[in-house]
Amino acid sequence: MTNLATSNAPIWEQIYAGGHVMNYPDDAFVRLFHRLIKPKLPDKSRVLDYGFGSGTTSLHMAKNGVFVEGVEISKTAVEVVSKRFSEQGLEGCFQVNKEAILPFEEATMDALVAWQVLTYNNLNSMREKVLDMQRVLKKGGVFLAALSMPGSALDLISEPINDGYGTKEIRHGVQAGAKICIPSEIELHDIFAGLNATVGSVRYDFESFEMAQNSFWIVSFTKVE
Ligand SMILES: C[S@@+](CC[C@H](N)C(=O)[O-])C[C@H]1O[C@@H](n2cnc3c(N)ncnc32)[C@H](O)[C@@H]1O
Known part of the structure; x- marks a missing residue:
């Protein structure tokens, strides 16, 4: 199994040690959580927030009655x-x-959120991670992910490293040196093959308000077996 966690971890450690905190969750996350996940959660549900960062998504879910568990590659984020x-x-x-x-x-989580995290993989490891996430979901459990799409702010500051696995390296900004991949829609359908996933996208274009343009894939599926 390929795993970029070890090489990407020191970059995230430095970001969180430097005091990076997000104060509120992405509005697309809020809408999708309330529409796709919350109505399907049983009492005493367990929801995994994979790569929770400074915890804005975790906080939002916990304030809405969910018991959140999380994994991160950064000790400071924890x-x-x-x-x-x-x-x-x-x-x-x-x-x-x-x-x-x-x-x-296996089959321990009622839902799994991976908001802007699967990007920190190559095309191989992304498929492996997705299958492992499906493993820990209960039958009927909901998976929800957002990941950068071609032309996104992260894509524009990254260069391919031509390793045959679709890996790119971020060249500028606080995440410089991090290894990522930016799947096309076809690649995304391959990564989620067999999982009956729904793929959508969100695009914000706030450059005129001096905020970076950003666009990302939204992927969701419900575990059926
Ligand atoms: C762009 S941030 C998103 C944080 C959070 N999900 C949010 O939306 O605010 C990406 C996060 O993914 C974490 N990460 C990267 N690779 C990971 C992995 N293999 N396992 C768990 N977390 C990972 C990083 O440490 C970082 O906190």
Whole structure:
């Protein structure tokens, strides 16, 4: 199994150690969480926030009654989200995981969110990660991911490294040196083949407001077996 977690981890560690915190979740996440995930959650549900970063998605879900568990490659991110949860009187369970396999038994999660995280893979490892995520979902569990698409802000600051696996390296900004991949729609359908996934996209164009243009794929599926 390929795994870029070890090489990307020091970059994220530095970002969170430098105090990077997001104060509110992406509005597309909020809408999709309330529409696709929340109505399907049973009582005492477990939701995995994969790559929760500074924890804005985790906080939003916890404030809406969900018990959130999370894995991250950054130890500082775990500290940041744990502190934010305790300051707000919320309970969750967060841990570092740099292994290619998730540290959970098969069929244990009612939903899994991977918001802007699967990008930090190559085309091979992305497929492997998605299959492992499907493994930990319960039957009827919902998967929701956002990932950068061609032409997105991240794509525009990255260069291909021509390794045959679609890997690009970010060249500018705080994430410089991180290895990512930006799948085309066809590649995305291959990555999610057999999972009956729905693929959509969101595009924000706020450049005139001095915010970076951004666009990303939204992928969701419900585990059927
Ligand atoms: C763009 S940030 C998104 C953070 C968060 N999901 C959000 O939307 O605010 C990407 C995050 O993915 C994490 N990450 C990258 N590769 C990972 C992996 N293999 N396993 C878990 N987390 C990973 C990084 O540490 C970083 O916090």
